Amino acid sequence: MTDQTDFAVRAPASPGRGQRRLAWPATAGSRLASARLGKTVFWLLLSFFILAPCASFLALAVAPRLFSQGAQWFTLSYLRQTFTGVTALAITNSLWVSCAAAAFGLAVGFPVAWLAARTSLPGRRLVAGGMWLVLLLPSWLPALGWQRLVQPDGVLYRIGLSSPFITHLIMGPFGVVLLLGLRSVPFTFLAVTAGLAGLGQEFEDAARVHGAGRLAALRLIMPILAPAIWSALAINFAESVSDFGVAATLAYSSNFPLGTYQLYAAINNFPPSFPAAAAMGWLLVAAVALPLALQARALRGRSFEVLSGRSRQVVRRQLTRPGTVVAVAGVGLFYLCALGVPGFGAVSGSLLGDLGGSFSLTLANYRAVFHEGGQFGPLARSLGYGTITATITVIGGFVAARFLAQRKTKATRLLDFMLLAAVALPSVVFGAGYIFAYNLPIMSTLGINLYQTVLLLVIAYVAASLPTNARVLVGAVSQLQPSLKDAARAHGAGELAAWARGVLPAVSRPIVMAWLLTFCGTFLELPLSQLLYAPNDPPASVSINDNLSTYHFGVGMAQSVLAVGIALAAVAVVLGGYRLLAPEGWRRIGGTVRG
């Protein structure tokens, strides 16, 4: 229905409408049919691979007997438990910390994105690369790095810079917000950069021509970027509320319980209480309603389609000398906090042979990685899993983003909520949900044995990363005007060719970024991998975790450093490949010229 309405309203206004009109009676029917079929397939896939596992798991909260996890067919006792004791405290902590982290991510990520995209900031090309490195790091790594720095008898203490105040500050709620906030910056950066890429120079020019100062021009631009900003806030919140790495390290050591850790503890206990974990999952999903409601309220009834064939290349703003100094210092401080400290923690951890008891450096851990058999298999495997997952996810994410960017209907609202709710669910919920949904006896009877196969693991990776991916793409996709494709169609291109020639060039950069985002998220993903990996084929994260949690802490750190290095090389190959292989026109969209 949405497609039909859009078509009727928009197509006549597009260039070349005379030619199109002649073709309508013949092609409109088949287009509508294929669009309906596409939507049906899309919803079926979503239902099978996101809705079913999540619903299976969440159903346990009220009907544990459904999957032999208790005696009751219906009970509210597990939900009631979540409002008491440590669980209630942990959920409350998760909510306010995630709000603060989302705001922090936006407050830092927006200026950095603007500086990198629109100004003469020195070293701006390194900013995007650095963001990928921030994304590549699993969240526990920065947490361990910070802990290593500030903990009693940590690095700061040993070099005579001990400060109980800093220790207390970092090893507490502030530190948790800081780490989750730093992790949110790349999401904001990606969403805002994608939004800025579609925002031509003409809007700023129009404002300035009419006498607006910089502040007034900004006030004009900000509302145009609203989808990207709200998208960033929503992702930041959902990613923070579902984060486990910080919850299990810094927050845990700081005696500051978070919801995901409580959920994990319920599952990891013996025997595990899946119904209690599911009840906490309900609360985390419900929490997502907060940013969604705000987002819907802010964007209701507006159109943000600004990217057309007439979008002008942006003129890069020259920073003054003091402005340059402040900007470089600010961006440098961000990278010091987000990369410098965790990098120091990981590298130093990997170079100390005695669990960090002394400052004597050794390569023993790296030698162990190279000499012990089977250490590189998991890394190569994760490289493959990440590549396949990212490729499939970007296609699905683009389709989902397209639906989200269309006029709001009940279906798109449902999709919107489903995708964001899925972001908020910790991966361990997905993992357990997949076991419940895809390991039912009836599946084996039907000859479908997906559990503990590479196929189900990749499906789970895709399902877990698609919601974030769609959210990142929606900022760029909502800026696309139908005229882009219509122009190609008017020149005789078929449906697919019109998309490839008219739309793909405009979104190629966000698509590459979304691909990398998924790749980075999958490469060292742990909870899903632990529960679903195919025996004999462990991914890198399982192998690393095995070392870190037992006696081989240094070897695990060395493996982590190597894994991050390999993933970074993969990112460099993709970005370099885009630069070398993509047509010049693709790269010019969203690019800038010197002012």
Next chain:
Amino acid sequence: MIWTKTHKNLRVVAALAGLGALALAGCTSSAASDQASGAKAKVPLVVYSAQGYDKAMVAAFTKATGIPVKLDDNSTGPLLTQIEASKNNPNWGLLWVDGSTAFAGLDQQGLLVKGYEPSVSFNSLGAKNIPPDKSYVPTGVTLAGAMVYDRTKVTAPPTSWAQITGSQWKGAIGTNDPTQSGPTYPFIAGMMNYLGGVSAGEKFFTRLKANGLVINPTNGPTLQALTTGQIKLAFVQSSAGVGAALGDKKLVVKYLDPVTMLPSCIGIDAKAPAAEQAEAKKFAAFVLSAQGQKVMQSGDPTGDSLYYPVVDGIAPLPALPPLTGVQVQFIDPYKWGSQEAALNTWFVSNVIH
């Protein structure tokens, strides 16, 4: 935007082909292993294991018997989660982890094959850990709550459990979280058993908390806290402590009386096909054979290989402190296993937070 140059299209095709090639390269190993397992006529034995030497053992077993094995090498927590979540349609054949309490729990749910005991000569450590219904097989013993300290920093270590609640150890003692570290619940249960029951044990841990007990998730981070000086005494699994002491000669491992046995055990899935159960029994027997014990002792020399053997004629590795003069207590896994979830929850709510 209209393309006219063919080579631009070719570049895109080349890029996509490159991505595809990269994807295929990454998946080769898994595809190959799937094909390999599919080609075998014998039933693959699915082994869920958290042992550091499991890869070596699986390779040696397959070489000796020709039985193909699929190894899910994971931490104890995720393995038990997988088993509980999939108990309607289990996918495992054999479970090999530390801690008999978990096996007792699985046995009470009817998930284990009963009545199997390999025909080997168990020593006293082994004999104590064989359950009455023979639903699991002990394969080695480590000790829960071994005390580790730095001899250069601690010159007068405590000699009894009562002393560690003293003010001189305020903020200086660390151990693990039982919900994340498999060997920690047996330590907690062992202390409660020694002190006379749950309520006495809860008072003990409450006093420790008041004395600044530091909790880290697992053995690795707790030992790191010790070596970096955050704590002075770490109570961890003996194999972890001895392994750390092998790498850092300043570390010393001592056992306070009594120290609790933590057997590594093998259990067989009661719902597995008969052929797989038979293979699992062969695996258990192989592990306890002289050849298997050699693999156990060499497969993870600074970690899980540091165990006390449970069969006659096998000596522990030289790095292990002798057990002579040490009171080693056995706790009833069926009594304490059924209380694991409740006591862990109490520990998380009252000691960790």
